[in-house]
Amino acid sequence: MAKKRTKSKSKSTTAKKKVSFKPSKQNKIIFGSLLIVLSIALFFSFMSFYFTWQEDQSMLSEFANRNAQASNLLNKFGASVSHFFMYQGFGLASFAFPFLLAITGLYLFLGLDGKGLVGKWVWGLTGIIWISVALGFFAADLPLLGGLIGYEVNDFLQDYTGKIGVFLILIFVLMVILVRLFNFTPEGFANFFRSQKQKIKSDFEEPIANHVDNEEDEESGIELNLNDKAQEKIDTYTHKKDIPPLKSEAGLDVNLPEEEEESDIDLTVEETKEEEESEVKAAKLVKDFGEFDPKLELGNYKFPPIDLLDAHGASGGITINQEELEENKNRIVSTLKNYKIGIAQIKATIGPTVTLYEIVPEAGIRISKIKNLEDDIALSLAALGIRIIAPIPGKGTVGIEVPNKNATVVSMRSVIASNKFQKAEMELPVAFGKTISNETFVVDLAKMPHLLMAGATGQGKSVGLNAVITSLLYKKHPAEVKFIFVDPKKVELTLYNKIERHFLAKLPDSDEAIITDTTKVINTLNSLCIEMDNRYELLKVAMVRNIKEYNAKFKARKLNPNDGHKFLPYIVLVIDEFADLIMTAGKEVETPIARLAQLARAIGIHLIIATQRPSVNVITGIIKANFPARIAFRVTSKIDSRTILDAQGADQLIGRGDMLYTQGNDMTRLQCAFVDTPEVAKITDYIGSQRAYPEAHMLPEYVGEDSGTSIDYDISERDAMFREAAEVIVTAQQGSASLIQRKLKLGYNRAGRIIDQLEAAGIVGPFEGSKARQVLIPDIYSLEQHLENETK
Numbered sequence: 001m002a003k004k005r006t007k008s009k010s011k012s013t014t015a016k017k018k019v020s021f022k023p024s025k026q027n028k029i030i031f032g033s034l035l036i037v038l039s040i041a042l043f044f045s046f047m048s049f050y051f052t053w054q055e056d057q058s059m060l061s062e063f064a065n066r067n068a069q070a071s072n073l074l075n076k077f078g079a080s081v082s083h084f085f086m087y088q089g090f091g092l093a094s095f096a097f098p099f100l101l102a103i104t105g106l107y108l109f110l111g112l113d114g115k116g117l118v119g120k121w122v123w124g125l126t127g128i129i130w131i132s133v134a135l136g137f138f139a140a141d142l143p144l145l146g147g148l149i150g151y152e153v154n155d156f157l158q159d160y161t162g163k164i165g166v167f168l169i170l171i172f173v174l175m176v177i178l179v180r181l182f183n184f185t186p187e188g189f190a191n192f193f194r195s196q197k198q199k200i201k202s203d204f205e206e207p208i209a210n211h212v213d214n215e216e217d218e219e220s221g222i223e224l225n226l227n228d229k230a231q232e233k234i235d236t237y238t239h240k241k242d243i244p245p246l247k248s249e250a251g252l253d254v255n256l257p258e259e260e261e262e263s264d265i266d267l268t269v270e271e272t273k274e275e276e277e278s279e280v281k282a283a284k285l286v287k288d289f290g291e292f293d294p295k296l297e298l299g300n301y302k303f304p305p306i307d308l309l310d311a312h313g314a315s316g317g318i319t320i321n322q323e324e325l326e327e328n329k330n331r332i333v334s335t336l337k338n339y340k341i342g343i344a345q346i347k348a349t350i351g352p353t354v355t356l357y358e359i360v361p362e363a364g365i366r367i368s369k370i371k372n373l374e375d376d377i378a379l380s381l382a383a384l385g386i387r388i389i390a391p392i393p394g395k396g397t398v399g400i401e402v403p404n405k406n407a408t409v410v411s412m413r414s415v416i417a418s419n420k421f422q423k424a425e426m427e428l429p430v431a432f433g434k435t436i437s438n439e440t441f442v443v444d445l446a447k448m449p450h451l452l453m454a455g456a457t458g459q460g461k462s463v464g465l466n467a468v469i470t471s472l473l474y475k476k477h478p479a480e481v482k483f484i485f486v487d488p489k490k491v492e493l494t495l496y497n498k499i500e501r502h503f504l505a506k507l508p509d510s511d512e513a514i515i516t517d518t519t520k521v522i523n524t525l526n527s528l529c530i531e532m533d534n535r536y537e538l539l540k541v542a543m544v545r546n547i548k549e550y551n552a553k554f555k556a557r558k559l560n561p562n563d564g565h566k567f568l569p570y571i572v573l574v575i576d577e578f579a580d581l582i583m584t585a586g587k588e589v590e591t592p593i594a595r596l597a598q599l600a601r602a603i604g605i606h607l608i609i610a611t612q613r614p615s616v617n618v619i620t621g622i623i624k625a626n627f628p629a630r631i632a633f634r635v636t637s638k639i640d641s642r643t644i645l646d647a648q649g650a651d652q653l654i655g656r657g658d659m660l661y662t663q664g665n666d667m668t669r670l671q672c673a674f675v676d677t678p679e680v681a682k683i684t685d686y687i688g689s690q691r692a693y694p695e696a697h698m699l700p701e702y703v704g705e706d707s708g709t710s711i712d713y714d715i716s717e718r719d720a721m722f723r724e725a726a727e728v729i730v731t732a733q734q735g736s737a738s739l740i741q742r743k744l745k746l747g748y749n750r751a752g753r754i755i756d757q758l759e760a761a762g763i764v765g766p767f768e769g770s771k772a773r774q775v776l777i778p779d780i781y782s783l784e785q786h787l788e789n790e791t792k
C-alpha cells in the first residue's frame, strides 16, 4: 500500500510537469465552476418546470421581451431550457443532465483526467434515452415523463415492432446496461442494490485514481499490474491525499518533495511488476498443470496395509486386576503410615505396563520425605521398577508408578490404527507407544528435531527404532522421506535393504545402501553436511525459512527447476550402536554429527542415534546439547540414566520396551509399541515388491580422506626427517610434535611441519586440541607398507 501511495503521488507530480500541453489549470477551474453552476441552475429549473410549465408555456415565445416574466425559479431561462430538455427532449430522464454536467465540472475543477468521463457521458446518454423511451412506453398518457423524444421513439418503434417488440427491446437494452455497467450476474442479483450503492460511491472515486495512474505514462503498464483490491486502496488514499495540494495551488505553487518522490518511484514500480509477474506465471503454471506432485513418479504406490502387523494378543486392551490394585493401594498406604505420612487421597491410573498411584499427602508433609522412601516402598510392594515422581509436574500430587504383574504388550498395530496417529497432521509422525493412561503417544520427528535413544542391551532399543521407522513407512510416501541406515552390528537393519530404491539414500559410489563400515559412515556424514549446505543455499535463493515453506513454494510452481530447485524429501539418518562408531572413529564422526544436529533442523535432515553404552565419552556434551529429544530404555545405573536424561529414573524401568521420553523438561513414561522382526519383514516385502525408483536417492559426492587430505603435501616436498619422525610416532603410538622435537632434536616449527605432513600422509589423525593426535598406523610393519603403497 505504502509503495503504491508513493507511486500514485509521484505520478501526479510527473503530471504537473507536462502541464503546458493542456488548458491552464486556472482555465480548467473556471470552466469547471461554470459547469457546476450551470448544473445547479438546470436542476432547479427542471424541478420548477414540473410545477410551472403550464403557466410558462405562453412565455416561451417571448424570451426577448424584457417585461415578460416566467414563474420558473430561473425565470425565462429556466422555462426555456426546461421546455427544451423536459418537454421537447427526454422528460424526467433529463434530470441526468445536471448530474452529468456537475460531474464534468468537478473533473475540471479538480484537474482530473477526462478519460473516465467519456464513459460516463456515453452511459449517461444511453440511460437517458432508455428511461425516456421506457417512460414513453409505460406512461404514454403522461407525455411530460418521457418527453417528446421518448414519445416519438416509442411511437416509431411500435410502428415497426408493436408493443411487445418495444417491450423486448427495452428489456434487452436494460440487460446490456446492467451487464456492462453494473457487472450484473445472476448470482449477484441478490446483492444488486448493495453493490449498486457501492458502485456509485466508487464511481466517484475511480476517476480521481484513474487520473493519478493514467495521466502520462500509460505505457509503464502499472495499471495492468494492479488488482481490483489494490486499486481500491489507492483510490481511497489518493482521494484523500491529492486534494490538499490543489488548495495550495490555488494560491501558491508548492511542490517541494518532487525530486525525492521521483527517485522512489522507479524502484517501487519495478518491484511490484517483477513480483507480480512471477506470481502470475506460477499461477498460470498451476492452472495449466496443477500443483507439482512429488508422488507422481510412483503414483501407484500403495501404503502398507495394517494387516501386515500383528495384534500380539492384546486386542482386548488392558485387563484390570482389581485385587492387585487394592493390594498395592493398601501397601502404599500402610508403608507411608509407618513413616508417619498421612494420605488425604489416592487415585490409580492403569497403564499397559505400570499403574500410576497418585497420592495427595496430608497437609504439612514434606515431599522430599516421600521421595526418600522410594526403596522402602519398593521393598514393601516387593516389586522392581517403582518410580516415584514427587511432585507430578503441573499437579499437586505425588506419583508412585508400580509395575503391573501382567504387563500388556502394546502392539504396533494398535498404535498405527489409532485415530491419533491416523489423523496426525504432522510432517514426520512417529507413534512410540502408549502412555501410562493408555493413550497413544504420537510426536513429530520434524519438531524434535533429533532423537537420542539409549538403553542397556535387550531392553527394547531395536524394537524402538523399528517402531519409529514403521510409523514413518505407514505415513509417508517414498517421495517424501528417505532413510540412511548405519548399522555396525550388520544384523538389525538389514531387512530394510528391500526398500532401498523406495526409501533409502546412499552415496553415489556405494553398493550397499545400509552402511556397516566406519569409513563409509564418515563419508556419508560429510556428504550429508554437503547436502545440508546445498539445501540451505536453495532455501536462501527461494527466500524461505524452512523445508516446509520451500516445498510448498516448489509445489505451487514458484521455483524453477531449471535454476536447480527440486522437491526436497526429508532425510532421516538412523545410527544404531553409536558407541561403536565413536570408539572406532571418534571426532571424525562426532564433528559432522554435531554440525548436522546443530544446523539441519530447518532443512529436513533428522538424526536418530541409538546406543547401548550411554557413557559420557559416547554421549558427549556437544551431542547432548543438540539432541533435546531423548529416549531411555532401562539402564543399569543411575549414572547412565543421568547421562541420557539428565535425571534418574531410567534405572528403575522394567525393561521390555518400558521407556522414558523427554523433549526438554517434561518426562513421559511410555510403553514402546512392539513390532517384531517378521512384521518388519512383511512391511518391507510389501513395499519392496512395488514399482520403485531406478535407484536409491543419491547423496552428494564427498571426496574423502582416501583421495586427498585437507592439508595436501607433495611427497617430494616432505621433510628429510619425515620417515624417522613417522617411525618415532608409530613406535610410541603418540602423535605429538614435542615427541618428535625431543627424539629427533628438532625445532618446534620443523616438528610441527612434519606432523602436518604425517597427517597428510594418513599416519596421524587431525589436530585434537590439547590431546595428542591419534596414530592411525598400528606398527612399524604397517607403516612400511603404507609408505610403500604411497610411492606406487
Ligand SMILES: Nc1ncnc2c1ncn2[C@@H]1O[C@H](COP(=O)(O)OP(=O)(O)OP(=O)(O)O)[C@@H](O)[C@H]1O
Pocket (backbone or CB within 6 Å): 409, 410, 455, 456, 457, 458, 459, 460, 461, 462, 463, 464, 612, 656, 657, 658, 671, 672, 673, 674, 675
Ligand atoms: N515394546 C516391547 N514390548 C514387548 N516386548 C519387548 C518390547 N521391546 C522389546 N521387547 C522384548 O525385548 C527383547 C529385546 O528387545 P530388543 O532387541 O529391542 O533389545 P535391544 O535393546 O535392541 O538389544 P540389543 O541392544 O542387544 O540389540 C525383544 O525380543 C522382545 O522380546
